[in-house]
Amino acid sequence: MRKLTRILPVDAEGLATAAALLRAGWLVAFPTETVYGLGGSALDEAAVARIFAAKGRPAEDPLIVHLADVAELPRVTAGLPVAAMLLAEAFWPGPLTLIVPRGPDLPLAVTAGRPTVAVRIPAHPVARALLREAGLPIAAPSANRFGYTSPTTAAHVLADLDGRIEAILDGGPTTIGVESTVLDLTTPIPTLLRPGGVSLEALRDRLGPVLVGQRQPTGVGTGLASPGLLERHYAPVTPLWFVRGSPAAMQSWLRERVCAELALGHRVGLLVPDEDAAALADLEVDCEPLGPAGDVSQIARNLYAALRALDQRQPTLILARDLGALGLALAIRDRLTRAAAGRVVELEPMLGT
Ligand code: TXA
Ligand code: MG
Secondary structure (H helix, E strand, C coil): CCCCCEEEECCHHHHHHHHHHHHCCCCEEEECCCCEEEEEECCCHHHHHHHHHHHCCCCCCCCEEECCCHHHHHHCECCCCHHHHHHHHHHCCCCEEEEEEECCCCCHHHHCCCCEEEEECCCCHHHHHHHHHHCCCEECCECCCCCCCCCCCHHHHHHHHCCCCCEEEECCCCCCCCCCEEEECCCCCCEEEECCCCCHHHHHHHHCCCEECCCECCCCCCCCCCHHHECCCCCCCCCEEEEECCHHHHHHHHHHHHHHHHHCCCCEEEECCHHHHHHCCCCCCEECCCCCCCCHHHHHHHHHHHHHHHHHCCCCEEEEECCCCCCHHHHHHHHHHHHHCCCEEECCCCCCC
16 A cells, blocks of 8 residues: 655654654664665564565565664674674774674564574664664665665655655765675675675775675575675666776777767766766766766765666666776675676776776
């Protein structure tokens, strides 16, 4: 049944309303420092079922449980690995999700029946205030329809989930812009399942060796280390091509490809750093500003809004380019590779990446 989705301001009354809705088993989207989450009580089986239904998410894809504080960990976990405490001290609150053994009181649906649970203590002041006020562990996937681009504003959430959730706390645009890093601590050597807001280098500085999980081919749905490793994910409706190579090689490939498409009468959307946009400014393309190539934080912050904006204008195709693998650039590469769903062009051997 269609519901009325309310937009709540992040004042005392808005937070109290949101917390009351969550305690009553309803769904509220809220800002985190990464992307907006679609929250429901992690301890309420019906609320968890509503999350899967609202998002159209397959039941075998487990949810992240958000907590106000490390003191809450025993409510949802059992027997934390030592590395978890080390990482908690270094990176929480923040954009890091840890896979650890699940606690017995958590409804099975949250973890899709797995013996492990994903936990995160977000840093966003609104998320923290909401978690404290609700007094509950909150299960929250990104607040988008399954398989599409994660929302970084309340308007994005409304576009995807209007009429499917009770409320959205509008805390403005998120600051990091790509999802949290997901790290599995239940493997003999910690395994990166999703690059994100905390860099692989920072994790290795603290932990020593960290393995990088392999991306799975599109369409394989079960038995994965993390269903979020599926290739087709974070995808726009418009076909997206992702090019990798040296900056000069990528720029000449972009120019050639744009010219070829324009010659066919196609409309081209460009998702590229400012330098490329400027270099291709003589061509008739649709471009959304991302920021300079050297500022990957700014590009990450703008990425999903730009992708949505381009997608909405329905070009024939979108062209995007790689930014390397350092820090947040690895997360950007991961999301754009998935958005491309196989349409990845490698221009030359990628040394050192
Ligand atoms: O930044 C974020 O992480 C955002 C905000 C709202 O916190 N949330 C988010 O959730 O991106 P979601 O559901 O879109 O992505 C969670 C990822 C999925 O790839 C899921 O498969 C994986 O975490 N995951 C969750 N529980 C897991 C588990 N027990 N084992 C392995 N992977 C798990
Ligand atoms: Mg998601």
